[in-house]
Amino acid sequence: MGSLLKGSLGTLALMAASEVLYKLYMYWRQSRARENESKQSDGNDITEVFFFPDKEIACKTHFLSDTRCFKDNCKYSHGKTSLSELYRYLSSCRKTMDVCVFVMTSEDLVGIVLSMHQRGVIVRVITDDEQETISGSRVWALRKAGINVRTDHSSTYMHHKFVLVDGKLIINGSFNWTRTAIIGNQENVIVTNHQKIVSAFHSEFEKLWQQFDPSSVYDTELTKRNREESESCGDFEKI
Ligand SMILES: [Zn+2]
Incomplete structure (x- = not known):
């Protein structure tokens, strides 16, 4: 016995x-x-294309934390997916992150931006003014953390979906930062460090950053109002 x-x-x-x-x-x-x-x-040469939807959502703990995730019953994917590749490229950021994305409701993706900010990365975010306040939007979390967020102030959309990582790598495509984009929609994302393309996106970001500066928006509106007032005065004089 x-x-x-x-x-x-x-x-x-x-x-x-x-x-x-x-x-x-x-x-x-x-x-x-x-x-x-x-x-x-x-x-020297990074050019990759990723397509969505993923079959499962990639486990953020597994791909982003040092301790990894070894839960046998984890409900997220531990295999390589398009999202896990985005995690990898986003988390490779060390100095600057310029985010220009139309819709941001994914807690995991916004969480990466927040953790970059906490690590001292200089983060700037541009998004659409109407999408900022939709249900599930995580833009408030970025603002609350002290990240500089700017939006368009127009009836049209700030429809870009790109991120510049350290000014050297561009992640761009049709992909909004939403759960539907990850596991529902057909989407594409290109990641490249091709200098000419990165440079073009860098210029676009800087242009929009200036354009959506709240003080310059105010100036523009004030200028427009003054112009309209002077024009209406002109009309009056004509009468
Ligand atoms: Zn897991």
Whole structure:
């Protein structure tokens, strides 16, 4: 009986040990994959295209935290997806992040921007003024954290969906930062460090940043009102 018990305990211990070894092996393998990917990112030429929808939402903990996620029953994906690749490129940011995205309701994607800001990355955000206040919008969280957010003040849309990472990498496509875009819609995203393309987006961001400066919007409106007033005075004189 004693030897049977010892045998069972031994088997259990062996199973537990092999489980631990397996998890350590997986951790090592994923770390190696991550290192290789970051080496590729440091290379001279990055041009990638990603398509959505993903079948499952990528596990943010697994792809972004140092501790990773080893939950067997995790409801999110631990496999590589288009979103996990976006996580990787966004989180590679070290100095500046310029976000110009029409709709931002994804807590996970906005969370990356917030964590970059907390790490000292200089973050600027441009979004659409009407989308800022829709149900589920996370723009308030960006503003609350002290991130500089500017919006268009027009009846048309600020419809861009791009991010400049460290002024060197552009992430651009049809992809809004929403759950529907991740697992519902057909979307495309191009990631490239092609200098001419990055430079064009950089200029566009700077142009819009100036254009949507609240003080310049005020100036523009004031100028417009003054012009209208002077024109109406002119009309009056004509009469
Ligand atoms: Zn997970």
